[in-house]
Amino acid sequence: MNAAPVLVGYTAAVGFVAPRLLLCAGWPYRAPALAAAVWHALMVSFSIGVALAAYNLAMPAEHLHAGLVGLLHSCGMRVGPGEPDPGAAHRLAVALPAAIGIVLVSSFVFHVVRARRTRTRHREAVDLVGRHSAQLRATVLPYGIPAAYCLPGRHARVVISDAAVRELTSEQLNAVLEHEQGHIAGRHHLVLAAGEAFHSVFRLLPLARHARERMPLLLEMVADDRALRRHSSEALATAMYEMAAARTPKGAFAAGGHTVLIRLKRVLGPRKAPHPAFWGSVAAIAAAVPLLPLLVACPPGLS
Amino acid sequence: MRRLGDLEAEIMDRLWTWNRPATVREVVDDINKTRPIAYTTVMTVTNILYNKGWLLRGKQGRAWLYSPVRSREAYAAALMEDGLGESRDRPAALVHFVEKMSEEEVAALRKALRNVGRQAKS
Structure with missing residues (x-):
């Protein structure tokens, strides 16, 4: 039996329906790391589903006219000379999923390498212009507005403006620095690069768009949670406010800025982690989802 | 070394x-x-x-x-703006602490903070 219809249906559900369900769910902000894992599991599952569907569509099944090559042939398109050649169909069936895999992996490598090149250039300049503070474990740049960011990667740097060092209390400052260390320790740049890679291959897919849009916010929340392990929510929230308010341009609207508000309310509100049983079942689903298309394509005991 | x-x-x-x-x-x-x-x-x-x-x-x-070529401050400002994602090229390279917000959003933020202050006191 050819599993193509089931696979196509499953893949479509993962690519179009699942992101909508995830966007409506209430728990992702309470367990941002788990939510990020679920987004990635869906992306992996979709990629495997597409590859297997391509394989099953191209593979001639019961008779030669089934499958993609047979279909093209019966539609009057001549794929190769004469009757469809089972060898060609077979090669196509293997080449399609392989091509999908190669495109995805090279897209990821491209994004990682390009981002690293940008970071390296930036880091070299930061090292020349700024002063490294061993106490803060950060590089301080002379800049009149309290601000901070990090350059993740192998030679990671946390960069903070001297205005932030001057104007924030030490408790606030440490909360901000801990937040940035969270990005570095969690290797969030690789998580972002994976999302970017998936998006540049499946550009119009709702899953790709929503995952890319949602991922930065989830990662900020993961870093917030890390800062909150050692620092009070008041310190983190007020630091966040100081930094956001200082950089607000007069009369200008910035896109996506409302995420600070979401984070701030989350940090200040009652933070309740999801029930362990719920957490465990979502994690189990996230782990199983990438394997589902394989189960559909090659049901154990049937093949 | x-x-x-x-x-x-x-x-x-x-x-x-x-x-x-x-x-x-x-x-x-x-x-x-x-x-x-x-x-x-x-x-x-x-x-x-x-x-x-x-x-x-x-x-x-x-x-x-x-x-x-330029003062330390001028370089620092350019780097900061680049790092905070205010320049046109925003690769996923730099992760920054907070994004820019509109004035309405800052006002909403201030209100959220005030509410928490009140809750803490009561």
Whole structure:
């Protein structure tokens, strides 16, 4: 039996329906790391589903006219000379999923390498212009507005403006620095690069768009949670406010800025982690989802 | 061990602090106050900085006078804006603490903070 219809249906559900369900769910902000894992599991599952569907569509099944090559042939398109050649169909069936895999992996490598090149250039300049503070474990740049960011990667740097060092209390400052260390320790740049890679291959897919849009916010929340392990929510929230308010341009609207508000309310509100049983079942689903298309394509005991 | 980048930073630091064009000899003499360093090493690294576009140079008599292209503050501002994602090119390279917000959003933020303050007191 050819599993193509089931696979196509499953893949479509993962690519179009699942992101909508995830966007409506209430728990992702309470367990941002788990939510990020679920987004990635869906992306992996979709990629495997597409590859297997391509394989099953191209593979001639019961008779030669089934499958993609047979279909093209019966539609009057001549794929190769004469009757469809089972060898060609077979090669196509293997080449399609392989091509999908190669495109995805090279897209990821491209994004990682390009981002690293940008970071390296930036880091070299930061090292020349700024002063490294061993106490803060950060590089301080002379800049009149309290601000901070990090350059993740192998030679990671946390960069903070001297205005932030001057104007924030030490408790606030440490909360901000801990937040940035969270990005570095969690290797969030690789998580972002994976999302970017998936998006540049499946550009119009709702899953790709929503995952890319949602991922930065989830990662900020993961870093917030890390800062909150050692620092009070008041310190983190007020630091966040100081930094956001200082950089607000007069009369200008910035896109996506409302995420600070979401984070701030989350940090200040009652933070309740999801029930362990719920957490465990979502994690189990996230782990199983990438394997589902394989189960559909090659049901154990049937093949 | 000191790396090349450290010496680059030391040279730039002096030129920015002095705030006037200086010769390689002056830089070497100043570094020599704390540790010995060869003139040729400093000259090579200064030349690298010139080629990278960090320094300008002009001849005075037989010696080259070097000065930074831009002030430390100007570089820092450009880097900060780049790092905070305010420049046009925003790759996923830099993760910043907070994004820019509109005035309405700042007002909403302030309100959220005030509410929490009130809750904490009551």
